[in-house]
Amino acid sequence: MSSSAEPAAHLSRGELDRLVDATPPSGKKRSLGLIALVATLGSLLFGYDTGVISGALPYMYLPTDAHGLALTTAEEGWVGALLALGAALGASVGGKLSDMYGRRHNISLLALVFFVGAIGCTLSPNIWVLYIFRVILGFAVGGASVTVPVFLGETAPKRIRGTLVAVDQMMIVFGQFVAFSMNAALTRMHGGPHVESGGEVIAWTNSVANQVASGALMVDGGNGLTWRYMLVIASLPAIALWIGIRLMPESSRWYIANHRIPEAIGALKRIRDEGKDGSVAEEIDEMLENQRQEASQEKWRLSQIWGTRWTRRLLIIGIILGIADQLTGINTAMYYTPKILSAAGLPLDDAITLNVISGGVSFIGSATGLWLVHRFARRHVGIYQETSIAISLGLLAAVFYFLIEPFQDADGDIVGAASWAPYVVLLIVSVFVFAKQSGTVTWVLVAEIFPSKIRGTSMGLAVGALWVANAFVAWVFPIIMKSLGGSLTYLIFALINVGSLIFYIKFVPETKYHSLEELERRFEKEYS
Template identity: 50%
Template sequence: MHSTSTDEAISLDVTRDELRGLTERTPASGKHRSIGAIAAVATLGSLLFGYDTGVISGALPYMYMPNAAHGLHLGALEEGLIGGTLLIGAALGALLGGRLSDRYGRRHNILMLAVVFLVGALGTAFAPTLWVMYPFRFILGFAVGGASATVPVYLSETAPKRIRGTIVAIDQLMIVVGQLLAFSFNAVINQVYGGPQLTVAADPSGLLRTGTQSWDNVAGLQSALGGPLDPTAWTAHVNHLTIAGGNGNAWRLMLVLCSIPAVALWLGMRAMPESSRWYMVQRRYYDAIGALKRVRDHRDGDVVDELNEMVEKERREESLPKGTFRDIWQTPWIRRLFLVGILLAVCNQTTGVNTVMYYAPKVLEYAGLGTSAAITAQVANGVMSVLGSALGLWLVFKFRRRQILITCIVLVAVSMFAIAGLFTGLIQPYMAAGTKPPVYAPMLVLAAMGFFMLVVQSSNGPVVWTMLGEMFPARVRGIANGAAVFCLWVVNAIITFTFPAMMSHLGGGLTYSLYGVVNVIVAIALWRFMPETSGRSLEELEEHLEELYTKPGDTVPELV
C-alpha cells in the first residue's frame, strides 16, 4: 500500500498522459477480484438484512406463548417493541452507516457491520427475557440499517457502468433470498416442532382440556378469530392457566441461524478491495489506481478513461464544501436531488411491502388459516419475491429506471385495491359475525399477496436501491444515501407500528384501500419528479443531474 505522503504528491492538475503513466507504473493492489465475486461476498450483508427482517414473522407465533411454555408471553405492546426496536436501530444504522462509510471506507464499514450482525444474532437468540431481547434487537437493527446504506454504495462504486444496474439489483435479490431462507427455515423448524404447542396442567374455566394443546386452540378462543372471549377476557384466561411446558423455544433456533452468514461476510470481505472512488475522494490516488485495476478486465474499457473521469469530477468539486448535511442543503441542485431521493426511499415502503413481510401469517390467520399453515404459506410469498427479484435483474438491464418504477407503483395500487376487495366482500362479513371465512378465502388473499410481491420485488426494490446508490454526488454519496435510507426505515417503522392497529380498527378493506390511494399519489409524484439514471457512468450521471436540477439564479455556496 502506498503512503499518504506519496499520494499527496499527485495534483488534480495531472494530465491524461501523466495519469496513463501513473496507471502503468502502479500495480494492482492485490489479486484480481471479479465483480461477481465481490457482489457474492458483499451481498451477504443484504442476505442478513433479508433474513433478520423476515425471520420474525415465523418466530412471533412461538413468542406469543406463555413463559411457562418457553415463549415470551408477548402482548400487543411487546409485539410492537420486538419489531420497533429493530426498525429504530435500522434507521440509526442507516444514518450513521453512511457517515462512517464516508469517513472510514465502504469495505471497512461492511467488516464492522458483520461483527455487529453476529453480536445481534447471538444476543437475540439467547436472550433470557424481553428486556435483554430489546437492546439486542436494536443492535441487530443497526447492522441491518448500516448494510442497507453501505452495500449498494459499495457495489455501485465498484461495478463497471455496463452492468452497474444489474449488479446493484443483485443486492436486492439477496435481500429477498435472505427473506425466503428465513421463511423456509421457519417452516421447516415449525414442522419439526409440530407447530406451537403447550401442555395444560389445569384450566379453571374448563374451556381447555388438560394435556398437550395446539396454540391455535388457545388463540382461537379470541373473539377476533371466532371465539367466545374478548381480548381482555382472553388475556385473563391465559394468565390463569396452569402450564407444565411447551415448545415455545423454537424461535431461538430460528433467530440463531443468521450468525452463520455473518461470519462468512466478515471472512469474505477481508479478501475484497476498497472502493476506488472512495480512495479518490480521500485523495489516495495510488490506492485508487491499484484498487480499480483489481476489479476491471478487458470488457470494461480503458482503466485510464475511468480514472480520468474520477479526476475530472474531483477537480470540479475541489473548491466545494465536503460531505455534510449543510452542504447538501445549501447547494440548491443537490438539495433538490436529495428530496427526490427521499421520495424514492418513501415510495419503497408506502407500497406496503412489509405488511406482507412482517404480518402475512397474522393476516392469513384473520382470513381463516391456522398458525402452522400460515407460517408455511409465507414461503410462497418468499418464492414470489425471489422470482420477482430475478425478473428485476432482467428488467433493469432491458428497460429504463423511470418506466419500470412508475409501472410498478401503478400495479401495486391495483394489488392493494384487489386485497381490499377480498377483505370487504369475502372476509370481514364473517369476522363481524364471529365465524371463520370460507376455506378458499385465505388462498385468494395469498394469491393476491403473491402477485403483489412479484410486482414489488421485480421493480420497486431493484430500481430504488440502485438509484439511491448511484444518484448522489460522490462527496456526499455516503451521507446522502444514509439519510435517504434513514427516512426509508422511519417510514417502515411507522407502517409497522400502525398496520396492526389499522387492521384492528379499520378492517382489511379500508386499510388496503388507503394503501392503494397512497400508491396512486406516489405514482403521480414519481412521474413528475423522478429523473432517469440509466446508461451513464457515475461521473456522467453527476453532470447530468446537476444540469437537470440547477435552476436560473442558483448560487454555489462558498467554501467555509
C-alpha cells in the same frame, strides 16, 4: 506523491504508467464473482434479518412457561419498528464510517455487529433485551444498505457495474426468501406455535391465548424455543462474511479518495483482467480525474438546499418518494404475512409455511423489475407499481370484508368461513408483493434527481425518511389490524397508494433519458 493533499495535480501520465508498472498486486487474485458473492452476504443478512421475524413472531406470543415471550400486539409492532429505526441510524453513521476507514473495513465491522445482534436476539430472556438487540441488528442492516452497494459499484469495471449493483438488491430479496424457507422448515420440524397442558398439545389460537391470560388454562410446556432457532441461523452468514471480506481487496477508489495511489494500484491489479477490463493505468487516471473534479465541486449545506426554490422542491420530492415506498405497505407482507394468513383462517403452522410462496414471488418480482427499469421510463414503472398495488390492496380489503370478517367469533378466530378464502388472500398478497418488487424505482429516482452539490445530504434525508416510514408501518400495522380488522386496514393502505399514484403522475420528474448534468440544468430552469 501519494501522500500529497492533491495527489493528481503533479502526477503526469508517464509517471503514473511507471508507478503502475512498479507496483505489484497487493495480494492474491480475486474474481469479481467471488467478491460479489462475499460482499452481498451483507445484503443477504439484510434480507434475512428483516424477513425472519415474520415466522418468529407467532412463537414469541406463547407464554413464558411455553418458552415464548408472552408478546402483546403493541410489543409486536416495536419488534419490527426498532430494527427499522436502528437501520436509519446505521445508514447515516455507516456511510461516514465507510468514508473514514474504508468499505472493506466497514463491512467487516458490520459482520461483527450482525453476529452480535443475531446472538443477542436469540438469547434474549425478555422483550426489553430483545428490543436492544433489534436496534443493534438494525444498525447493521442500515450500514449494509449503504456500504455494500458502494463497495460493489467502486470495485466492478464499467462493463458489469450496473449488473453487480442490481444483484445486490436481488440478494436482499433472496435473503428474505431464505428466511421464509428456514421458518417453514423449522415450523414443520417443531410444529406450529402450541402449548402443552398436562401432557396435551394445544394449538395456539386467540381463544387459547385468552384462556391462558385469564388463568383458565395452565401451561407446563410448549415449543416457544423455535423462534430462537430461526434467529440464530443469521449468525452463520455473518461469520462467513467476516472471514470472506477480510480476504478481499479494499476499494481502489477509496484509496484514491484518501490519496493512497500505490495501494489503489495494488488493489486494482488483484481484480482486473487487462484483456477484458482495459488498462489499470487508464482506470487509475480516470479515478484521479474524477477525484479532482469532485474536489472542485461545491457542496451545499441543508440551509442552502432548503433556501433555494428548485433544490427545495427536489428535496421534498425525494423525501416523499422514500415515505411512499414504505407506505405501499410492503413490509406488512415482509414482516406479517403469517399473521395476515392466520387472520384469514389458516392454522399458524400452515401460514408460516405458505409464506415461502410470497417470498419466492417477491424474488421473481425483483428480477422482473431489473428488466422493467431497463426497458421503460422511470415514471411509467412507478405508475404501474402504484396502480397495481392500489388494486391489489383494494381487493384484499374486499376479501376480508366479505369472506373472512363475517365469520370471526368473539375471540377473533375464524369459524365457518370458506376453506378457500385464505388461499385467495395468499394469491392477492403474492400479486401485491410482485407488483411492489417489480415496480420499485425509488432507489433509482433518488439517485438521479439530486445534483451532485446536494446529493449526499438530500439522499441521506430521503433514505432516512424511508427508514422512519418503515418503522412507522411496522409499529402501527399489528395495532390497526387488531383494532380495525383486515378490511379497513387494507382499505387505508389502498387509499394511501392512490395518493402516491397521483403524486407520481403530477409531480415526479422523468430522469431516464438525460445525463445527471442535463437533469440539473433542466430542474433549475423548470423549478426556479
